[in-house]
Amino acid sequence: MASKSPGNELIAAIATPPGRGGIGIVRLSGPGLADVAHALMGGLPAPRLAALRRFLDAAGELIDAGIALYFPCPASYTGEDVLELQVHGSPVVLKSLLHRCVELGARIAHPGEFTLRAFLNGRMDLTQAEAVADLIDAGSERAARSALRALDGELGKRIRSLAEQVRTTRALIEACLDFPEEDIDRSLLDRIAALIDTLAGEVGQLLESGRRGQALRAGWVVVLAGAPNVGKSSLMNRMTGSERAIVSELPGTTRDTLREPIAIAGIPVLLVDTAGLHVSTDPIEQLGMARTREEIGRADLVITVIDASACDPTRRSAAIDPLIVPLLPRGVRRIVVWNKIDLTGERPGDVSGAAPATYAVSAKTGAGIDELSTAIAAMAGLDEGGEDVVLARARHLGALTLAAEALAHARARTGQLELLAEELRSTQSALAEMTGEVGADDLLGDIFSRFCIGK
Ligand SMILES: Nc1nc2c(ncn2[C@@H]2O[C@H](COP(=O)(O)OP(=O)(O)O)[C@@H](O)[C@H]2O)c(=O)[nH]1
Ligand SMILES: [Mg+2]
Incomplete structure (x- = not known):
């Protein structure tokens, strides 16, 4: 697993699937690209322009000729300096090229490390990062479409908007906590109860479409x-x-x-x-x-x-x-x-x-x-169109279930503001965990280790 501060090491991996193919790609990300490029092919090409280059080994022998693409930080997949080298899709060529990159100081990337860096650098939230893996693994067109929507940030957006509503409701309650119980306006309590109902409804809906999404992803038992x-x-x-x-x-x-x-x-x-x-x-x-x-x-x-x-x-x-x-x-x-x-x-x-x-x-x-x-x-639930399906993972369903339970508890405690505030705090942290705003390291390790290498 990579350390939590990204970008301190240059990483490299073969990004195309194993075996022979028309084209194979070696991808590098991190600091020190200029030196590697200088030794490998005489220097970095102009940003975002395809350049035909000859890639040379330590003895100055040709490994292969191919296309080099340079994406300077921060406008790259990982948010770091990224270099992609496209060569002929021969496992031998790709291995030699990767070996040369390692000789020049790169470290071989862990599975999912490029996407992990993208997440840590704020290029995507956790639901989007997971969607990358889901899209790669998608077993049907429908699953791929759902993954694409999540990759687009749709799931994260829905979660963040829910979290925002929880925050607003909490603020309202905190304000009430400063007053003695009997001074609190009845209508304010009603408003809080209504807000919680709305929230519970939306979390319930998301959970439902997430369950359907899981059927799409993992199959129904x-x-x-x-x-x-x-x-x-x-x-x-x-x-x-x-x-x-x-x-x-x-x-x-x-x-x-x-x-x-x-x-x-x-x-x-x-x-x-x-x-x-x-x-x-x-x-x-x-x-x-x-x-x-x-x-x-x-x-x-x-x-x-x-x-x-x-x-x-x-x-x-x-x-x-x-x-x-x-x-x-x-x-x-x-x-x-x-x-x-x-x-x-x-x-x-x-x-x-x-x-x-x-x-x-x-x-x-x-x-x-x-x-x-x-x-x-x-x-x-996948019989009619099913376009609103959220390609949820067990992790998402777990967090949403926690949020739904906390909201149900909150609803039962509208009279006891302190307890209510506590339940809403749990709701908020369950939602924040979904987008990775409060991500434990082992959670990240678990998610990204399931990626393929080079992604
Ligand atoms: N007439 C009739 N017999 C059935 C039907 N389904 C199963 N059987 C018979 O019922 C018996 C038990 O079937 P089986 O599938 O082994 O039941 P299981 O123990 O629940 O798995 C067998 O002799 C089957 O041929 C049915 O729809 N109609
Ligand atoms: Mg039987």
């Missing part, structure tokens, strides 16, 4: 759970279009969890088949059920499956709830599936009026499966 033999594995096979999971009329066949990545309406989904939950003394089955509990704990969506042929509609929710409900993580989305309707003759698809959302299907015939898939996509 959808867990199939229920009693043995209800048809979870059959449903898994039907939805993945494979025979991946073993299906059997014997209960307790699935003892381990199975995961299959699929795409539903363009959204990456990780479908997880689990061991059936029931009372069992078999140690292997108990292990399987422990894994099921773990999977449920990590799920974005839990689909609880019921064998429709085994109980009539009025008793179906009672059939599943005592086993599953205590395991559900807070705020997890749920869908109930009535399976095996080929045996009951029920109408496939949405069971209207039921809560949670319920779909009648037959894993055997495929009836109702399309409706179920559409419902899953809709729950991921």
